[in-house]
Amino acid sequence: MKKLVFNIAILICVIFTSCSDDDSVNIVSLNTFGTKFCRNDVVKVFVSAELSDDTDVSYEWGCDGGSMTNPQGLFENVWKAPNEAGTYEIWCTVKCGGKKETRRSKMTVLDELFYSNFETPYYNEGWSNASMTVAFDANKGTNGAVKLTSTKADGRFARSWNNVSVPFSTQVDYAVNACPSDNNFAEIRIEFARINNATFYVTKACFTTYPKTGAWKATYTTTNVTTGETTDITIDEGTDTANFKFKKDAFKTIAVSIDANKKFIVYYDGKKYFESSALASVQEQYYVSRSGFGLDNKVIIFADNLFVFDNGTICTAEPRER
Numbered sequence: 001m002k003k004l005v006f007n008i009a010i011l012i013c014v015i016f017t018s019c020s021d022d023d024s025v026n027i028v029s030l031n032t033f034g035t036k037f038c039r040n041d042v043v044k045v046f047v048s049a050e051l052s053d054d055t056d057v058s059y060e061w062g063c064d065g066g067s068m069t070n071p072q073g074l075f076e077n078v079w080k081a082p083n084e085a086g087t088y089e090i091w092c093t094v095k096c097g098g099k100k101e102t103r104r105s106k107m108t109v110l111d112e113l114f115y116s117n118f119e120t121p122y123y124n125e126g127w128s129n130a131s132m133t134v135a136f137d138a139n140k141g142t143n144g145a146v147k148l149t150s151t152k153a154d155g156r157f158a159r160s161w162n163n164v165s166v167p168f169s170t171q172v173d174y175a176v177n178a179c180p181s182d183n184n185f186a187e188i189r190i191e192f193a194r195i196n197n198a199t200f201y202v203t204k205a206c207f208t209t210y211p212k213t214g215a216w217k218a219t220y221t222t223t224n225v226t227t228g229e230t231t232d233i234t235i236d237e238g239t240d241t242a243n244f245k246f247k248k249d250a251f252k253t254i255a256v257s258i259d260a261n262k263k264f265i266v267y268y269d270g271k272k273y274f275e276s277s278a279l280a281s282v283q284e285q286y287y288v289s290r291s292g293f294g295l296d297n298k299v300i301i302f303a304d305n306l307f308v309f310d311n312g313t314i315c316t317a318e319p320r321e322r
Contacts, residue, residue: 023097024052030092030103032079036322038112039083042069046076047092047103056097063090065109085111110322113164114308118146131155132295140249141173141304148303150295156189158292163193164310168288169257171267171307171315176246177300179211184296186211188256193289199225202282206294207256207266207274214245218264218274222282235264235278243268249302255315258286267317 028048037043051057061068061077065088070077079090091104118136127134131152138144148157168190176186187208194201205220217237223230243252255267262280266273279286291308295301307320 022052023056023099024050025057025094025096025099025101026050027092027094027101027103030090030105032090032105032107035106036108036110037081038114039081039085039109041081041109043079043081043107044076045079045090045092045105047094049075049094049096049101051094051096052099053096058095060093060095061090062093063107064088066107079107081107081109085109111309111311111313112307113161113310114159114306115322116306117142117144118304118306119144127157127159127292129155129157132157137302140175140302141251145173145175145302145304147177147300148293148295149300150297153297155295155297155299156292157295158189158191158290159308160290161288161310163195163287163289166258166262166286166288167260167310167312167314168286168291169255169259169307169309169313169315170291171253171255171305171317171320173251173253173304174293175249175251175302176211177249177302178298179246179300180298181296182212183210184212184299185209185294186296186299186301187294188254189290189292189294190256190258190288191290193287194223194225195285195287198283201225202279202286203230205256205258205264205279207254208294209244211244211246211299213239214241214243215239216244218266218276220264220279220282233278235276236274243273251302251304253317253319255317257314258288259314260312262286265314267315270316270318272316 032045066082067080068077088107093102132155133149135147137147185208187206189206191204203221203223209216218235257265264276
């Protein structure tokens with residue numbers, strides 16, 4: 001009897017060992033859609049694996065900075081980058097039966113509030129637009145660019161921020177494709193939040209060009225909450241056909257900033273073009289709520305390589321390395 005029990009035990013062990021040997025997992029890739037990201041970026045990640053049994057599999061995600069925001073157990077997740085620049089790791093452990101394998105990936109967080117090359121399938125995430133059609137053109141820009149076409153007199157393509165305190169700086173490569181009329185405009189806008197229930201505040205600062213004629217102007221807009229009145233104030237203006245009269249699809253680089261002293265600064269193709277302290281005398285502090293493009297009706301532009309900083313960096317409209 002003891003011999004029979006012993007033989008049965010051996011048989012059970014052989015069966016379980018055989019099953020365990022059949023388990024296998026091979027991680028093919030851990031996909032992160034790049035290796036360089038901005039602070040607080042939201043990054044979609046997923047793992048691809050070859051499994052011996054896809055009905056007995058689990059996925060466990062981890063990171064040493066930031067957070068994984070989705071539930072465990074799925075082949076995909078979302079990594080929320082930390083608010084501090086540095087090099088971090090994310091990883092995924094895939095288990096299949098009695099076997100498991102872990103794959104890691106380094107994630108470099110740059111000291112940028114935002115960057116977009118408008119080249120990935122997610123180029124439109126996080127943006128809002130009004131009276132604007134948005135498309136992707138693979139043949140424009142560095143390796144593709146976003147195409148913006150305004151369908152009304154004041155089209156907008158912008159990204160919201162969580163009331164970021166100045167200094168604030170943004171830079172973009174852009175090319176005008178169409179501008180039918182002399183008074184059609186293309187502008188870079190920085191919009192400001194209403195703070196502490198102020199009854200009078202600056203709502204936006206704009207650098208506006210008129211590509212058909214080469215005219216330009218720098219303005220800010222105030223709002224009186226009590227009366228509902230908005231007023232556009234022109235800080236400076238002029239005509240510069242050499243710089244602002246457009247040549248179709250010719251890319252230029254422009255940078256618009258509000259520095260720590262509340263100076264309104266514009267760089268164009270690597271040179272300081274405009275600077276004014278006008279905003280400093282209007283209110284004590286500025287918090288940026290949104291920034292982006294404003295386009296007049298039927299104006300078409302391409303945009304590429306957009307940078308945004310809130311760390312004191314003042315963009316100079318020169319090529320930037322990432």
